[in-house]
Amino acid sequence: MSVLLRPFTPADLPAVLALIDEDRLPGQPRATPELFAEASRGSTEADGHWWGAYGAPEVQVAVGSGGGIVGAVARARRTEDGAGLIPWLHCREDPVVADALLSHATAALSSAPGGPGPVDAFPFATALTQGLEGLPIGHRPVTHAALERAGYAGERLWRYMRxxxxxxxxxxxxxxxxxxxxxxxxxxxxxxxxxxxxxxxxxxxxxxxxxxxxxxxxxxxxxxxxxxxxxxxxxxxxxxxxxxxxxxxxxxxxxxxxxxxxxxxxxxxxxxxxxxxxxxxxxxxxxxxxxxxxxxxxxx
Structure with missing residues (x-):
């Protein structure tokens, strides 16, 4: 499957919300326009102290060969030093889409003045979740594998219970x-x-x-x-x-x-x-x- 990456537009919102909801875990809220808007501002009640160090995220969508949206990823930069952040990514656990989204977001974030810089992925919660800090690897094994293929080093942080x-x-x-x-x-x-x-x-x-x-x-x-x-x-x-x-x-x-x-x-x-x-x-x-x-x- 060929994948084209382009910036998110408001017309993409229903498709992106559906993507996010397909990965929703038990004990997590449904994706709504209000929660998406808060996440797009780079704010959340749970980890607002972390988000305060970053600019507002930019969202890119992946468009499949049939013209439909098959994935989406958010990226942001730390204001102080330009270090990169990938707070969320959704791809229906398709490895081709996961690789394309990660390649695009990581390349964009690593092209900082002075050479490639560090990039963190899934380090803290967004407004799209109730405090979900990290990637749930049991439910998202394809995304986990894509991160490893891209050279990211993973660290287990939390046991999530409900x-x-x-x-x-x-x-x-x-x-x-x-x-x-x-x-x-x-x-x-x-x-x-x-x-x-x-x-x-x-x-x-x-x-x-x-x-x-x-x-x-x-x-x-x-x-x-x-x-x-x-x-x-x-x-x-x-x-x-x-x-x-x-x-x-x-x-x-x-x-x-x-x-x-x-x-x-x-x-x-x-x-x-x-x-x-x-x-x-x-x-x-x-x-x-x-x-x-x-x-x-x-x-x-």
């Missing part, structure tokens, strides 16, 4: 103080208070299309082993339900093996026992330099 709400079998914490969250664009911060001070906290996000995010739970070491984390989890999921969520998602940075400094065995055990099910593992990618293998495949 559960339906409510979860009535969980305990609820006593002495919970609820207030606005201070970071990540989150909605609520819950604290378990003992003797006048917080010994545990949970942060939850504003639900989108009935999907809420549990950003994290943290329990002080002295308060662990008493069921505090499990009870706080129950209270946090109740709070998400009160905000209108019918399902919850979370991300566990369990890339380190058991016994390491950031061992997440206990966290995984807690979430699994509460009914959360693994959906996929999320990877991000980096390319230190780039030499186009086939410049003719990437048409502006």
């Amino acid at each position: 559960a339906d709400l409510p979860r009535p079998g969980l305990p609820r914490a006593e002495g919970v103080r609820v207030g606005p969250a201070r970071d990540r664009g989150a909605s609520r911060r819950l604290e378990v208070v003992r003797d006048g001070r917080a010994v545990a906290e949970a942060v939850i996000g504003r639900p989108v299309q009935g999907i809420g995010v549990l950003w994290w739970i943290e329990v002080e070491e002295a308060a662990r082993g008493r069921g505090t984390g499990r009870a706080l989890l129950g209270s946090a999921l109740d709070a998400l339900g009160g905000l209108g969520a019918t399902q919850a998602v979370l991300y566990v940075d369990d890339d380190e093996p058991p016994g390491g400094e950031r061992d997440r065995t206990a966290a995984n055990r807690l979430y699994e026992s509460a009914g959360f099910v693994e959906v996929d593992h999320l990877w991000s990618y980096a390319l230190g330099g780039y030499a186009p293998r086939d410049a003719a495949a990437a048409q502006a």
Whole structure:
């Protein structure tokens, strides 16, 4: 199949939204014009601090031999040094289209003054998702393989999990103080208070299309082993339900093996026992330099 790359136009929006939705994971929102517009501005509640370093993304579409849109990719540059970013790519898991999109986007981003520069792919979330930082390689093996063929080095970052709400079998914490969250664009911060001070906290996000995010739970070491984390989890999921969520998602940075400094065995055990099910593992990618293998495949 021959593929032509050209800039996105507003008339392409329905086809691009359909492409994005074909890759939608359980626990993620449907692609809408509003979410696409926010993503195209380079903004999102979850990772706005990262996006602030980049210019607005440019979107290119891949047109197949029949004239239909068969893929799309977004690219952006970091304002400070021109380093490249590929925040998302969708191709119906067609290897020819994936290779063409990556070749085009990487060549364009690597043609910085002074020679080829670094390019990151799927490093953080966009407004098209509920905090989905990375590429879900179980659901997107063709895109993962295309990135490796293009010379990108991949790194596993997160375990992505979801559960339906409510979860009535969980305990609820006593002495919970609820207030606005201070970071990540989150909605609520819950604290378990003992003797006048917080010994545990949970942060939850504003639900989108009935999907809420549990950003994290943290329990002080002295308060662990008493069921505090499990009870706080129950209270946090109740709070998400009160905000209108019918399902919850979370991300566990369990890339380190058991016994390491950031061992997440206990966290995984807690979430699994509460009914959360693994959906996929999320990877991000980096390319230190780039030499186009086939410049003719990437048409502006």
